[in-house]
Amino acid sequence: MTQLATAPAVRGERPAAARPPRRRQHGAYLFIAPVGLGLGIFYLYPAVSTFALSFAEWGPFGGHTFTGFTNYLTVFRLETFWTALGNTLLYMVIGLLTLPVAIFFAVLLNRDGLRGVTVYRTLYFIPFVTLPVASGMVWRWLYNGDFGLINQFLSVFGIPGTYWVSNPATALFAIGVVQVWSQVGYYLVIFIAGLKAIPKEYAEAAEIDGASAFQRFWRITLPLLSPSIFFCTIINVITTLQIFDLVYVMSASATVNPAFTASQSIVQLFYEKAFVESDKGTVTALAFLLMLLIAALTFVQFRLQRRWVTYV
Template identity: 50%
Template sequence: MSAVNSLARPRRAGRSANRRPGRRPERMWAYLMVAPMTIGLSVFYLWPIAQTFFYSFTKSGPFGGHAWIGTANYRALVDEPSVLQSVANTLFYAVVQLAGIPLAVLLAALLNQRGLRGRSIYRLVYFLPVVTMPVAVAMLWRWMYNGDYGLINQLLSIVGVRGPHWASDPSVALYAVAAIGIWMALGYNMVIFLAGLQGIPTMYYEAAAIDGAGPAKMFFRITVPLLSPSIFFATVLTVINSLQMFDLAYMMMSTPGAAAGTANPALPQVRTVSYLFYQKAFVEHDLGFGAAVAFVLLGFILAMTLIQFRLQRRWVHYA
């Protein structure tokens, strides 16, 4: 899903003009050099897309084999309430993740001030969760979210608030998971914006200062519009990644004493589409239904990305 980046940035060196037409030995070398990757991608990625599509019209027997059942899996998608609920959960999660973007813009703008001391330390600290294994991050937060012994409720009790069981209370669990998501991605978005800010010429700010503009006005009138291509890029990426969220939900929902990923009371409110896919295909071994869910996910991602590219004309300024 990373190709999006190339759309948000000007292309680097294009096709060279002085490249010669392929001579025979060169052509042979070219085929040899692309062969391993072509074979590998075909076997493990390209053909599987077609196979998944085929599976989505079948029901897999207990001893392998796939019986053609037409569109039954897709019709079952509509009937099963967990599907619609998981689509709603995923959408909600993705929308909440977008709240992290203004936060990251603000942090980047603060960090970008000339002569600021300790910039590289701040950047290191904010980026730390990006390189940390999501499984470990989720485990840590689940411990902090613990209703009885968690740090969060302990801190809340100081100010006299009695916190809920964050990871298992259906009314708050998805918010709790979404907060972890924002925390994990903050440094990543911030770094994208830092790079974008470096491309804004200082003279705009100097001119605005002469006209008597204050910091707030400069931020909203100069920084935000000129940063909008980076903001767009981060938004598209955040949505694509959020729509596929699995690790955090999986880790938050597993219960001690049972196999991972089973029955937390908040599961219906936290289960994402990707989680549902995993559960159907690999826990309940219903490959056909799982394949249909995977295509729901694909359609969902394509639709959301398309909508964003449509909307971009209204607010993204390309200098």
């Protein structure tokens, strides 16, 4: 009885039977071509060109000359850059508070037998679909130090109010509150969907074993909700690092009143340098540094998520 010699399979090579036909591969490339072209034209090319032009000095009527790292050194010497960077990181930290708030309301709205759930979800989601400019205008009126409703409410209890968005000590946190308020509805919908995907048998079994409501949430619901939390964390960090609308609407320009640098974000500084001072070289370097910051924080989050999944 003879044995047929078989050639050892090369590691990483798929068997011939498992390979998709070439026609199917070409069809797949054809379907993803529009998205690929869009990403290349509107994202990849601008990123590469911005990086290249960040090493050049722009003329007032076009044209540029290579200047090396001069633009980056100029950015690092700007005191307003470090202030805006610190403010942006504070906005990011405040924005992360949106997630526990959204989880809290998602758990409340996910209870069985709760009436009017659809109405509550709609009310929570309305601030997210409202234009940031409109929300900022309304909240700026509420924060008004002379006739704002917030100060009038505090005066009922004898608490003195302040000029919330004009006071450098409170402007950043006042804008941060509006940021959390406007984003809760978006993450609420995602967390409700994540809660719906968790089998109820787990919580019922834990309840039979004598686990309290908090223990069921901490030991069962929260770990099984971690994929949704991870996704929302990534989106939240990227979004808050690019905050501009609320800051621009609710606070004055830093060139008009230097005190408003207390609430200035990096993107607002980008706007001031690009469209007010027309300093294009500094702007390109600033934009690329912001992109590096977002990429670095996203990479760190992915690394931490892998370690968390490994040990939990």
